[in-house]
Amino acid sequence: MAGPHLEEQPLKIYFIPYLAFGHMIPLCDIARFFSSRGNHVTIITTPANAQILNPFISNHFQVHNIQFPSQEVDLPDGVENLSNVTDFTHSAKIYQAATLLKGPMEQFVEQNPPDCIVADFIYAWMDDLASKLHIPRLAFNGFSLFAVCAFDSLYANPSIDAPDDYAIQGFPHRITLKATPPKDILGFLEQLRKTELKSHGLIVNNFAELDGEEYIKHYEKTTGHKAWHLGPASLIHTTEKEKAERGQKSVVSMHKCLSWLDSKQPNSVLYICFGSLCHFPDNQLLEIACGVEASGHQFIWVVPEKKGKEDESDEEKEKWLPKGFEERNKMKGMIIRGWAPQVLILGEPAIGAFLTHCGWNSTVEAVSAGVPMITWPVHGEQFFNEKLITQVRKIGVEVGAREWKRFGFTKMDNLVGRDLIEKAVRRLMDAGSEEAEEIRRCAQKFGQKARQAVQQGGSSHNNLTALIDDLKRLRDSKSLDS
Numbered sequence: 001m002a003g004p005h006l007e008e009q010p011l012k013i014y015f016i017p018y019l020a021f022g023h024m025i026p027l028c029d030i031a032r033f034f035s036s037r038g039n040h041v042t043i044i045t046t047p048a049n050a051q052i053l054n055p056f057i058s059n060h061f062q063v064h065n066i067q068f069p070s071q072e073v074d075l076p077d078g079v080e081n082l083s084n085v086t087d088f089t090h091s092a093k094i095y096q097a098a099t100l101l102k103g104p105m106e107q108f109v110e111q112n113p114p115d116c117i118v119a120d121f122i123y124a125w126m127d128d129l130a131s132k133l134h135i136p137r138l139a140f141n142g143f144s145l146f147a148v149c150a151f152d153s154l155y156a157n158p159s160i161d162a163p164d165d166y167a168i169q170g171f172p173h174r175i176t177l178k179a180t181p182p183k184d185i186l187g188f189l190e191q192l193r194k195t196e197l198k199s200h201g202l203i204v205n206n207f208a209e210l211d212g213e214e215y216i217k218h219y220e221k222t223t224g225h226k227a228w229h230l231g232p233a234s235l236i237h238t239t240e241k242e243k244a245e246r247g248q249k250s251v252v253s254m255h256k257c258l259s260w261l262d263s264k265q266p267n268s269v270l271y272i273c274f275g276s277l278c279h280f281p282d283n284q285l286l287e288i289a290c291g292v293e294a295s296g297h298q299f300i301w302v303v304p305e306k307k308g309k310e311d312e313s314d315e316e317k318e319k320w321l322p323k324g325f326e327e328r329n330k331m332k333g334m335i336i337r338g339w340a341p342q343v344l345i346l347g348e349p350a351i352g353a354f355l356t357h358c359g360w361n362s363t364v365e366a367v368s369a370g371v372p373m374i375t376w377p378v379h380g381e382q383f384f385n386e387k388l389i390t391q392v393r394k395i396g397v398e399v400g401a402r403e404w405k406r407f408g409f410t411k412m413d414n415l416v417g418r419d420l421i422e423k424a425v426r427r428l429m430d431a432g433s434e435e436a437e438e439i440r441r442c443a444q445k446f447g448q449k450a451r452q453a454v455q456q457g458g459s460s461h462n463n464l465t466a467l468i469d470d471l472k473r474l475r476d477s478k479s480l481d482s
């Protein structure tokens with residue numbers, strides 16, 4: 001029965017992340033923002049994915065496992081995440097498996113209804129279930145609001161057909177791009193977007209100051225929909241151990257990374273990583289190795305491990321590393337073959353720049369650490385993120401990537417050459433450049449704003465309070481009605 005202090009009762013919220021680390025890591029971090037305020041959070045996922053959450057389980061943070069349909073989709077046991085596959089056939093199977101989770105997920109939610117569901121936008125069918133149960137649903141797509149607005153503009157202006165240079169229509173800033181998304185991907189996203197707009201609101205892993213008031217207003221004006229900026233999600237992790245354990249288990253020890261970085265001067269190391277889904281061909285890796293070596297700067301380079309090729313022969317290695325590279329760069333560089341503790345590394349004073357694919361998580365993690373970026377977008381919404389960083393907020397420089405790929409592993413028709421890479425690295429890392437200093441100052445300023453946003457009284461902190469109040473009001477008005 002409804003009592004006078006109903007609003008003081010914690011919320012019961014289900015979070016349903018998609019089976020890819022770029023979606024799952026931030027949404028689970030955001031769930032922890034809610035549980036840190038005393039609400040009861042349950043993550044609904046599959047057993048192998050649930051493992052990354054073990055360190056965070058508490059009274060307020062629980063996991064509900066749904067069996068992954070490995071046999072039905074013909075995937076080996078334990079392969080339950082897009083980030084664990086490297087080709088189209090297997091990624092299509094992960095997608096198919098995610099659609100098969102619908103029945104068991106619906107059953108669980110119907111039998112144990114929560115006060116609110118936060119579902120990845122790929123689970124568009126959650127919308128019907130939430131409506132049927134009269135539960136508010138919040139959508140999450142992992143993009144910045146800037147990118148969401150850019151996609152909306154493209155859906156509304158389909159006539160723009162891959163010209164060499166085009167400006168995003170109806171935008172607060174003049175943003176020009178040299179690449180357009182593949183049409184089928186755009187169509188797929190547009191369908192999901194229609195359902196997303198029916199949700200109670202959109203949760204954004206960003207802070208209001210980085211997307212900017214102008215884009216928040218633009219979004220509200222053009223859609224009438226509400227976006228809740230609650231990030232940066234990664235800032236929920238405060239200890240070195242937590243940062244190091246975020247996502248998968250790292251292949252290097254936290255101590256090895258930290259002691260290596262501690263021995264370097266501030267801002268002297270370039271960090272290179274292309275997220276959890278990009279798998280560049282050997283000839284592109286070779287260009288990176290040559291470009292970075294020619295720049296003369298120190299580096300940490302994360303290279304995804306080649307499945308089944310743990311013992312790489314010298315001959316195989318020379319396809320992507322110039323002869324003698326490791327020997328010559330023994331003191332200067334560290335190659336991490338597999339999962340790296342990215343948030344931990346980015347937070348170290350020695351890191352002077354981040355060569356990134358502009359995945360939104362990587363981007364907002366770099367911003368949070370005040371690290372300027374060298375942008376190399378590959379797929380998804382990354383070309384929009386690049387523009388926010390370089391043209392709007394001026395906290396990075398472009399390497400010159402022009403090819404908007406369908407997925408992180410699809411063949412590259414145009415490599416980014418070693419000269420472009422060397423030039424971009426020098427532009428940000430060489431000593432004595434006024435331009436680089438200005439970009440670094442600006443990046444550090446946004447880093448401070450990011451950290452303030454999640455503190456008491458900060459914009460994301462206030463948004464979370466407002467959202468929790470809003471959800472409690474909805475819950476309580478429902479129980480007063482009943």
Ligand code: UDP
Pocket residue numbers: 021022023025246247273274275276277278302338339340341342343358359360361362363365
């Ligand atoms: N990540 C990491 N170590 C790695 C590779 C990736 O911790 O070696 C994390 C990174 O910090 C980020 C996420 O994985 O939180 C990747 O998300 P992003 O949106 O940057 O790219 P995606 O993988 O979705 O392309």
